[in-house]
Amino acid sequence: MRTPWMFALCLTACAGSPDRPVCVEPATGLPSDLACTGLYNPDDPTQIAADVMPYTPGVTLWSDGAEKHRYLYLPPGSMIDTSAQDAWKFPAGTKAWKEFVVDGKLVETRLFSKRTDATWDSGTYIWDAAGSAATLNTAPKGIVLDSGYEIPAQKDCDKCHHGGSDRLLGVEAVALALPDAQGATLTSLAQQGLLSQPPATTTITIPEDATGKAAAAIGYVHANCGMPCHSSRGLGDETKLVLRLRADEFWAADGSSKPTPVTQLDTYVSTVNQPPTTAAVAQQFPGAFRVTPGDHTKSLIWLVAHLRGNYQMPPLVSHAIDEAGTGKVSAWIDALPPP
Ligand code: HEC
Structure with missing residues (x-):
């Protein structure tokens, strides 16, 4: 809720300056000027x-x-x-x-x-x-x-x-508990009393396998594929392709740490040696599994992420290939022992 106090501050900050709009908070929707959204210090908008x-x-x-x-x-x-x-x-x-x-x-x-x-x-x-x-x-x-x-x-x-349980995607337990998280991490949110039920352990690491390359690849697909769409909240039910790390793969019900081996993560189970769901994809990429151990060129999760145009993933907004990120995926796949 926008409090009258904040509204007053916003008005004070914006009035009197010809360059700045007067912040009229619309009854619905967003203000037309970013300066009026509360992101900046009203006394010093820089x-x-x-x-x-x-x-x-x-x-x-x-x-x-x-x-x-x-x-x-x-x-x-x-x-x-x-x-x-x-x-x-x-x-x-x-x-x-x-x-x-x-x-x-x-x-x-x-x-x-x-x-x-x-x-x-x-x-x-x-x-x-x-x-x-x-x-x-x-x-x-x-x-x-x-x-x-x-x-x-x-x-x-x-x-x-829509892939967020309540819209936000990266503001979630798993992503904020990983070693590279910064600022408002799971640990700092818990310390500030901002979580109703903080887990006993507020830091986690993604499990690793013998390749030494699993964690980087699995973390990459979590953010790029799992958070937005490929989760049990999104398309996962239909396609059985689940690339989102779940909190219960890291925490037991009492909030203590519960590491899951790579081979038991949804990301592994739903990809390795698994065929595509749709006939069109099978036809476009003959012989490819979602992950073919030892061969990223026959692995759909790499093929579509390393593609722009028809069949590209994600299918919207992005027009440039993430060489470094998809490289983490191909490095893991190539290091997995072939069957
Ligand atoms: C291609 C998928 C995609 C589209 C389209 C997209 N987002 Fe996001 N957005 C994400 C993902 C994934 C994250 C979390 C990871 C990150 O921040 O890098 C995110 C994070 C955010 C965040 C930070 C809070 C959070 O949810 O983690 C904001 C704010 C945000 N997006 C706003 C928007 C708005 C507004 C639009 C439309 C104008 C939009 N996004 C379109 C995928 C998307």
Whole structure:
């Protein structure tokens, strides 16, 4: 909930400056100016607001090479309902922003804002050339810039974010507990009393196998394939392709640590030596399994991630191949002993 106090601050910050809009909070939807969303310090709009927490998940989505910065805001006195560790529920008033910097320039800042217990608003703000103001994008279709980078349309947000139990994707137990997570990690959120049921162990590592390359590959597909779509919440039920790490693969019911061997993770079981679901994919990539141990060129999860055009994954917004990220996947597959 936007409190009258914040509203007043926002008005004070914006009034009196000809360059800044007056922040009128719309009754529904998002304000048209990013400056009015609460991301910045009202006294110094060049700084992030003191009550907004920067964070980086331990594994992240490839965004065609953009550098990204993420921020989370929880209303004062609230906490995240973590009673289902795999399906966090956020308090009304929660906001998450993600900034995209392409070739050293701020291009867009995306926002998910939970208006009521049942309603989220989402959209992206496009920065002006000087990097001084950003306006809510209302274009009906994605905007592909000269660099080839695409700013997604509002209608595209939920095509990936429906995969979150409560819209947000990287703000989840697994990603925030991994060693590379920064800022508002699972540990720091627990320490600040922001989780209703913090697990006893707040750090985890993805299991490794004899190849020494499993954890990197599995973490990559978790963020890039599992978080948005290929989970039991998304397409997983239909396709039985589940690439999202589940909290109960890491934590026992009492919150203590419960490591699962690589060969028992959904990501392994649903891919290794498993044929594709659809006839069209089988025809397009003859003889390929989802993962063919020892041969990434016969492994669908690598083939489609390392492809742009028909059959590419993810199927929207991205136009550039992630060589480094898909390289983690091919390195693991090639190191797996062939049958
Ligand atoms: C191709 C899938 C995809 C699309 C399309 C997409 N997102 Fe995301 N988004 C993700 C994933 C995966 C994450 C988490 C990983 C990360 O942050 O790198 C994420 C993270 C975010 C975050 C940080 C909070 C969180 O959920 O982890 C925000 C804010 C966000 N997206 C906003 C948007 C908005 C707004 C749109 C539409 C304009 C959008 N996204 C479109 C996949 C997508």
